[in-house]
Amino acid sequence: AQSVTQPDIHITVSEGASLELRCNYSYGATPYLFWYVQSPGQGLQLLLKYFSGDTLVQGIKGFEAEFKRSQSSFNLRKPSVHWSDAAEYFCAVDNQGGKLIFGQGTELSVKP
């Protein structure tokens, strides 16, 4: 069965520091992978997506993610975190029938 694992429930980084949020997936075929961000009380905003091709994908707000098939990973990165990046981040895989399977989420806190 398809699944997504985000090993880190909560991460705290200092403003200006780099960030990496981990995501591992389990899926038999080539996955469609996504990162969404959810600010408190808000909906899910798409940060970036991977379908095929270049394994390093760029998203909005300065985020990028790298697909590594050998490690079944799709980690999200940002070189310099801003206080406004504090939110919950969800990795998801599309089962190609359209259904999204989400990870548990990683809550990001940013220290001044």
Add this chain to the structure above:
Amino acid sequence: EPEVTQTPSHQVTQMGQEVILRCVPISNHLYFYWYRQILGQKVEFLVSFYNNEISEKSEIFDDQFSVERPDGSNFTLKIRSTKLEDSAMYFCASKRDLSSNQPQHFGDGTRLSIL
């Protein structure tokens, strides 16, 4: 940019009552979804809908749940007899088609509180 809209933003209902959550998907989208997120937990798929019928549903989506597209714009989720454990954030999403480069677009959600 067009967006998915959901109403109401917060719904408070007595246990056992029926509730209808409403969504207006993006106008040229063909695939529609409901997800829920219990407080502190991950987002879970409930149901997908295409061409006026359910495409896929999860084990959560039991006989108490139903979906409908009553007209050309609305997509509703009905819970017939609510239970305390139905308290959650419910998200509607839509997708233009199933081709590989189309993501799902989410609404801001409806927070459902069952008393």
